[in-house]
Amino acid sequence: MREVLLLFVSSLLVCASHAQQSVDFDDALSLMVEHNASIESAGFMVDAAEYEWRAAKGLRSPTLDLNAGYMFMQRDVAIDLGGAKGVATKALDEIIGKGIGSGVITPDIAMLLTDGISPLLAADWRYTLQNRSVGVVGLQLSMPIYAGGRINAAIKAADRRREIEFGRFEATINRQYTTLVERFYGVVLLRRVVDVRHEVVVATEHHLADAIAMEEAGVIAHSDVLLVEYRLAEARQKLVAAREELVVAERALSVVIGEDCRVDDDIELFVSNDIKPLDYYLKIAIDINPILACAEAEHELANIGVKAARSELFPEVVAMGAASLYGYELSDLLPRWAVGIGLNFSIFDGVRKERKLKAAQMVEQGVGALVKNGRDELCLLIEKEYSSVSVSLAKYNSLNIAIGLAKTMLNNAQDGFEAGVVSSSELIDARLNLAAAHIDVINAAYDHCCSLARLLEAAGVSADFIVYQKSGVLVNIDK
DSSP states (O other): OHHHHHHHHHHHHHHHHTTSEEEOHHHHHHHHHHHOHHHHHHHHHHHHHHHHHHHHHGGGSOEEEEEEEEEEOSSOEEEEOHHHHHHHHHHHHHHHHHHHHHTSSOHHHHHHHHHHHHHHHHSOOEEEEEOSEEEEEEEEEEEEEEOTTHHHHHHHHHHHHHHHHHHHHHHHHHHHHHHHHHHHHHHHHHHHHHHHHHHHHHHHHHHHHHHHHHHHTTSSOHHHHHHHHHHHHHHHHHHHHHHHHHHHHHHHHHHHHTSOEEEOTTOOOEEOSOOOOHHHHHHHHHHHOHHHHHHHHHHHHHHHHHHHHHHTTSOEEEEEEEEEEEEESOOTTSOSEEEEEEEEOOSOSTTHHHHHHHHHHHHHHHHHHHHHHHHHHHHHHHHHHHHHHHHHHHHHHHHHHHHHHHHHHHHHHHHHHHHTSSOHHHHHHHHHHHHHHHHHHHHHHHHHHHHHHHHHHHHTOGGGHHHHHHHSEEOOOOO
């Protein structure tokens, strides 16, 4: 009863999934590229690297800043000429006294001079250069003339980071492409497994009915009937498990696509006989594999880092200018604009720059070693996946031949059972052998599809999977 209930619930789940969008592989691929979260995230990183590169190019442009400030100082900035006033008064008195004594200046003229100069001498001889309260709004312009290669290194580094992010974007698409193949054809595989399991259940149910009739006729013992019932319960349980796996697989496919959907009912697994020689995949992997391209770009970035560190040893020359747009209580003695050239050169900084240069050189050598190792690992991976493709194809061909033998053995067992010379156990074993052969065949085809996708991903040409699919041989089994 429990097996029947599980079978009913699984059937409901499978039927509910039929209401989803039906897609073939091309549709699933288009939906994945549009909705997959990993691809979308990698695309944003490419856009970010693009803007970083554009920002780095702006380092060559002049910089114009608007500055504003207000200060309230402790006191006014002033010059006190009180001491000079005393000297001037004394000197004037001496001049007038000597002039009167020598007869050059008359007393009346001396009085007039004294009356005229006295207000000047009585005034406050303290001159304010700048009031204590001052505000300024101005523009400041600066433009690099020579930076020792810092700017060129920064722009090249941003360009390499852009290449790295684009390579990662391509690698993400290839990786998700492989995942799509595994999950899309995983659904196809499990559907065929469900078909085979269902066929076994139906055939065992017919066999149970025949066994009951033969028991009533006294041809077989009751133990044979019990054995058939036990095998039927096993077959139903395997069918329920296969259907539950199918539901999970369809959900997994929807996750990688980014949208709820279901695979078209007429989609079949395939095998390809158009696999090219190993050297072909090795060559294109070295040429265009995005992961390897990222590693090489990382090496170039490390090399640029060495140049940037070396540029720190050179002086920096900047043209600059400033102008005041508005001044509050700003002294007229101060100029309203200025232009000039600035030089910055560090004479001693604790050998920090030299050590940074040495560190950058070590990083460059380390990344270079990783690139070489990555190339070797990639070639090894391609050889491994190429072997998997070849082995799975050979396995499929051999198992496909074995199906004919399993069918013949089942037919012989069926005839023998009807003649009473073959037991129920032998007949069921023959039927299960045929079902196992069918499942082994579609598993070999599934392994072939997945190995092919991984091989193309390692080579960096996952998009070529469609070509192999279109020219492949469809796997059809008797249901």
